[in-house]
Amino acid sequence: MSGNGSTIPAIEAEGLGKRYRVRGIGPPTLFGRVRDAVRGHAPAEFWALRDATFAVPRGRTIGVIGPNGAGKSSLLGLVAGTITPTTGRVVARGRICSLLELGAGFHPDLTGLENIQLNGAVLGIPRDELRRRTDRIIEFSGLDRFIGEPVRHYSSGMYVRLAFAVAAEAEPDILLVDEVLAVGDVAFQLKCLDRIRRLQREGRTLLFVSHALQTVEEFCDEVWLLHGGRIVAQGEPAPTILRYIREYMGEGGPVYTQEFGTREAEMAEVRLEDERGVEAAVFETGRPMTVRIRWRAPRRIERPVFGYSIKTANGLYLHGSNTQIAGVEIPAIEGEGEVRLTFDPLRLMEGHYLLSLSFHSWDHARQFHRREDWYPFAVRNRTGALGLVALDARWTVGEERDGGAPQPPPVA
Amino acid sequence: MSVDLGAVLVNDPRGARVSPSPWRTGAGWDMFRALVARELKGRYKGSVVGFVWAVLVPLFMAGIYTVFLRILAGQRVAIERVLVGVFAWQYTAQCVQGGMLAVTSNANLVKKVLFPRMLLPASAVAAHLVQYLVSVVVQTVLLAALGGAEWSLRGWLAWPLVVAGLTALNLGLALILSAAHVHLRDTQHLVGVLLSAWFFVSPVMYDLEFASAVVQARPGWAPWLWLNPLMSLFTAARACLLKGAAYPWSWASAASLAWPAVILGVGVLVFRRAQRHFADLL
Known part of the structure; x- marks a missing residue:
């Protein structure tokens, strides 16, 4: 996977930390600040991410797992540069695109085509390049019939398809994916996963946040387990996922269990x-x-x-x-x-x-x-079949022959 | 697969920085253009007459102010002066109101994508500038029809400078207010009140001569008039475009023309400091 032997990591972080101040419910106001100051309220603090030090080699796919509130999204936001760290620093080399912003900046009154131009520009796709890729984007989204309609009239699935199509065409060196593949119909999900596989083959670096552990195990070279704002484990997918399931999902974990x-x-x-x-x-x-x-x-x-x-x-x-x-x-x-x-x-x-x-x-x-x-x-599931259970079904092609009635396989 | 490292992003407690900067690669300008296009297209997509509103609103206002000023105050401020004042005021008022929401109304974008945040208030102001320039065409036609326009080369050369000054002021205010609105959401109410106060102390529906007459009874107030950046800008705009209007040069009136640069400078500094925490507060 790590193709070109470049020793400079794609993403590097040192002592990275993010502290939030919790100021109660609702947006901050001048009135509220004055009231808090008079009452002597100090805002509560919590560390969404603490002391993260890591290096991601070029071309590697990292899966980030952990319970809700573990700091996964903060980690991605810090790498993307949208969140300012409280401590430490992170350096990312190459064009970054995050699938966490699907449809960010879409304007409901603009048409699909106008939104492609807008979103492409915001994602940093150069104008002439975007013009060349517009047809591919429309084709990938499968929305050619609706591309002249305002996105206000789109269903949420169509919205996401258009957004993913633009992001996929941004051809990023570093792709940040935050749990977006759970949307859209199955066929489009498969198309997205396929595109992600292609990006992997092309040697892009991926940071992949997901609760779908089977997808993480399938796609990632390495898995990081986050808990309470710390990276508690980094390693091979299977054992790290096992550890997550054992320590944080089952006994005493977020799953409602009874004994x-x-x-x-x-x-x-x-x-x-x-x-x-x-x-x-x-x-x-x-x-x-x-x-x-x-x-x-x-x-x-x-x-x-x-x-x-x-x-x-x-x-x-x-x-x-x-x-x-x-x-x-x-x-x-x-x-x-x-x-x-x-x-x-x-x-x-x-x-x-x-x-x-x-x-x-x-x-x-x-x-x-x-x-x-x-x-x-x-x-x-690698069989390619869809649904909730694998049934023992068989196809028979041609005329039925005597005595050839298929034996039902034993059922567990 | 190339070893081209392309952009490098460094994110530390001072904020995220990308090199080479999007301005050097041209990506910043592409974004700016796209955002301005969004503002303009989005603003009038839902309305029937669309862009016409941009002209109709200040026109109605100019009519209302002229009529009521004459009935109520009995002051005879020339209609042309009110026209120039109201069109320019409309530009500033919209930049203040729209610019203030430039960051908060794009919360999704700010939280998820890294791009120069200043583009948001800047594109809002730019869209209003385009609208203002369109309304200026109508203004010019009206002035010509009313016969109050002065067609001097000097005036038409100085006029773009006045618009540039007004734009710098509006951008500075939009930067300050959009950043403030993220940190303190109730600025909206405060700004609403201050904006109407500003309207009355600015020479929108009156002119410098009118204000000077009022101030004359209270000597010592006169230089304070120039503390209002709109006093110098609107007076200069009238001096450029209208017959019989001149700019009364004095050290106070000259210094007042420096306001836009000061406000823009402060705006850029304030915005730069504040933008690090945008994503946390949205």
């Missing part, structure tokens, strides 16, 4: 593993996923039941089952041991999911240990 039970027997350690038996946070559609549950039972328990359920990140209950339903009877347990739950193939599609585990008696009367929405994980 209860009598604890007569409990789940001691749980690992989510991929097909190689390596602990992972991002799995792939159509490949196996295994959940290893180490249990502990101080007293003997007759006929226990292990159960699980999977929800999407926004709470849709997708599937749930247990050893009882599956006809796996466990006569009794005592001491320590392990059960494994394997999904092969994993039928979930791209997205974030929450796994719940439970451990209860045969008659469901006693709940030994239950962890609700406790284990988040992400799924990446």
Whole structure:
């Protein structure tokens, strides 16, 4: 990726920090300042980003992840130069364009074409260059029929398409992306991701903020984990994302989790593993996923039941089952041991999911240990198919032959 | 793939700087042009008569002021002088009101894109200047029709200098007020009040002779008249364009012509200092 062997980093920061003063609700006013001064109110302070030192080599794609308020957007704003740091400094070499400003400066009364000219100029595309690229921009946006209409009449999706098209044509050396790909329809999202891949191939430097962890893992050479305004981890995508999921999303994290039970027997350690038996946070559609549950039972328990359920990140209950339903009877347990739950193939599609585990008696009367929405994980889909679940469907071309009725594959 | 490093952005507590500057690469001018075009196109897109309003409004105002001044105050200020005054005042008043909102109304742009922030008040003022120049064409036709115009080469050569001075003053005020409005949102109310006070102490619907007559009863007030930058600018504008109007040169009236440069200088300094925190406050 780091093509030309240039040793000068594209982005360099030293002791970069940003402090905000919180002045209560509403915009600042002279009246308010005077009132605060009279009452002796000092504004509260907080550091959105603190002591960030880093260097991004040319041509590298960095994913920036972390919970809300971790300082991701401040970091991007500082690199873009729109936010003035409180401490330290950042140097960026090359033309910067941020996809965080999609449609910034669009004027609702101007036509799409007029807005292309305006936005292009504001993004620093030279005039003659912009004139040459206008056709490509219109083509990429797919809005040629509406380009003479005022953008006031555009839907929000059309608005974003036009804006992305202009930004993509700005051909930046450094591209800052802030969670903008969540908008637009699926087809356009794929088009955008495709364009981003092209920029990567061309050796551009990318800083990529996203909550879509599977996209981050797929696109980035390196991932930075931000928390509380600090860069707490920098490294390979998979382990850094795993750390984020474990430390900040699951137990005690921002996800609403619950744990209860009598604890007569409990789940001691749980690992989510991929097909190689390596602990992972991002799995792939159509490949196996295994959940290893180490249990502990101080007293003997007759006929226990292990159960699980999977929800999407926004709470849709997708599937749930247990050893009882599956006809796996466990006569009794005592001491320590392990059960494994394997999904092969994993039928979930791209997205974030929450796994719940439970451990209860045969008659469901006693709940030994239950962890609700406790284990988040992400799924990446490379099959090209769309939707929420991977169904076992097959195409048959030609006439149906006798005795050739397809056997339904076993369902987990 | 080139090793061309192109622009270098340095961002530290003193603010973000890009080298080479967008003015040297021409990008700054492209942006300026695009923003002025946006101002002008956007302003009249929704209205039927469009640009005509730019002329109609000061025309109506000139009519109203002339009539009421005669009825109420019984003063006979020549209609041509009121015309020149009102058209020029309209330019300043719009720059103050529109310029003040230049940064806050573009919050999205300021928070997300790095570009010379001064372009925002500057493009607002430039759009008003274009509008003013259009209204000046109408003003000239009217003056010719009324017979009050003076067609002297000296006057027409000095006139652009007066417009430049007025523009510098307006830009300076727009810079100061647009920066102030980000930090203190209630400047809007204060400016509204001050603007109407300024209207009455400026020779818009009256002229220097009228003001001098009022001041004559109170000796010692006369030099203070020149503390108002619009006193010198409007008087100079009339001296350039109208028959029987002259600029009364004195050290006070000459010094008053330096106001635009002072205000513009202060405006640039204030704006430069304030712009670092724009994104935090918007």
